[in-house]
Amino acid sequence: MKKIIFFHLLNDYSGSPKVLLQVIEAVAKKGFEAELYVGGGAEGGFLSSAPCVQKRYFYKRFENKYLTLLSYSLSQLILFIKLLRYRHASAIFYVNTLLPFGAALAGRVLGIQVIYHIHETSIRPRPLKLFLRWMVERCSSENIFVSHFLAKAESFTNIESRVIYNSIPQNMVSSGANHVYPYASGNKFNVLMICSLKAYKGVNEFVRIADLLSGQQDIEFNLVLGASDSEVDDFFSSVTLPDNLTIISRCKDVIPYYQRASVLLSLSKPEEWVETFGLTILEALSFGVPCIVPPVGGPVELVSEDKEGYLIDSNRVEDIAAKLAFLHKNPEVCFRLSEAARVKSLSFSVDNFESDVIEVFNGV
Template sequence: MRKIVCFHLLNDYSGSPKVLRMVLQGLLGQNNKIDLVTSNGNGALNDLCQNGDICIYKYSYQFSTNPVIALIRYLFVQGYLFFFSFRYLFHPGVLFYINTILPVGAALAGRLMGKQVVYHYHENAFAKGAFYKLLAYIMKILATKIICVSNYQRSFLRREKGVYIVPNAIPESLIHNLHPCPDKAFLNKRVLMLGSLKQYKGTTVFVRLAEALPDYKFELVLNENQENIDAYWHVNELPLLENLTVYSRQQNVAPFYNRASIVLNLTDKHYAIETFGLTALEAMSAGLPVIVPTVGGIAEMVQDGENGYKIDVQDFSEIVIKINHILSEKALYDKLAKGALATASMYNEAHMCTQIESILRE
């Protein structure tokens, strides 16, 4: 039995811990013993506690919107991970599996001990600030292997050897709870978006869309607690609309997809670029058309007029036109829904886990 030590900074319900949960569940079925080191609190990785072949170590960590506090907390955790990692100094054959570029303390310790260090690279650091670019530069030095999630993301890495592309997938458990029904979805006239409470994710634009399209229902699911959502609404002076319902962090998102008609991703490419777009894949697995940005890994999944549309968030009027177009023409809606399901079928959880297992064993 092989030992894998996995490090993930923040255990929440965002995309990277959801993918990590699938990967670890797949690895546990392949004669591996896993130690998982992550933050405490409520998140997607908590479900793994029930498996006897995984041992979970938790530390206290919370993200802060204050950049100074956020940096102090981050650096403190990296120091903790660095020293924690040396408990594996005399464990030959242990592999360090680093999820996202953030747990750099563990990666550095791993290389100093001569361990194999594999990064699962979810971000596009080169579309972010200097801090993320620095972390990506360190990753290229420390990583034995790097797993990218899209061709777009891979194109920024100036490294030839030891770089692999494995697209994300969504868990079979979610797929079993999705019930694609284009006829019902078309009649629901409901627009859905799931994301985090960051300005560049398009929360304000989504509210503007709800104002501009009062005949449709809008649902917004944010990976945040209600207190912070209320504060965000107050600071940005956002209106409370009758056709808009905002939800805090959810453990089960299937009901939202099952009553939606169309799903949006409104990430502003000038501030962040989606390296994959897990919510778009979840939506297409529910047979829902999507509107996504024009660049990034998320754009690789979408063909205009086949399973959705690619539109820049700055082109507000075009988004309004496309939503009206999709939700008013049944023949078009059926075509997009059929294309969405066909696209989703190409992203398989078992295939993703098998690919990653193979990379780790090489």
């Protein structure tokens, strides 16, 4: 049985390492030998609990984008050199996201099979994206895409590809199955968004929507961010936050927030960042939480208009605020959307995810 060696650039609490953790857990259940190479220091993230041997390589992010690019380039050179030790190994290189190209290049040089798990399409600057696609074309033997949208948007000729939809962990599935959608928890209509602290994720739009509805005392907003307290303070240093908004940083357990949520917002700005799946959307659906999401990309494979929620561009903050006010006044609509949301989530089961992942390795 071949050893599976996984590669990821940065361990944090975002979607791609969360999905990779599930892949590693799936192969561990089947008895595969696995290792994980992850860049960065000892910061916590989903991959910290991965059931495999973990090894680190250099990577550091900076405020200056040019320093970050230099750090990234150096990290991949270091990774490439580290991997030359596998020249006689019977292994598979599993590259999570397009970014760890050093692993793919090492696999090509050593004659080791490379599998890419592709999560993203919005990579900047454009020359970097073109280079990373070129590496995939030269090094990959199979590509896994997280949605049909992404498979079409980032197709590669002459490389076998398949779509494996993301799923959610079993503990979250169980919590969602036992959850009773509250509509208004504690007599508060709760609007939730969970994302990384990036402007292109619609963080500023979420604040504006909260401000537009600040006059309605029984509507509250929770913004759960994958960032430290200092990063949050820096980001909002020049912003006056409305009183109805609570910001939660570096949250390891989001289940309590889904349990209180009346509606989930996903506000990624398509002109800057297209969501290729939307893991937080699926998580919310599993708790029966209606969602308002962008009308492009992977989210449209999760949410249909006026069924599990609504499709509204994040730039239309007034329209989103009006829709929230409508839902707040119409609980029967919320309950109808909630029922459809829970049904839709069943199509993305962890059992399907794990069987699809194992099929990839059984075929090599």
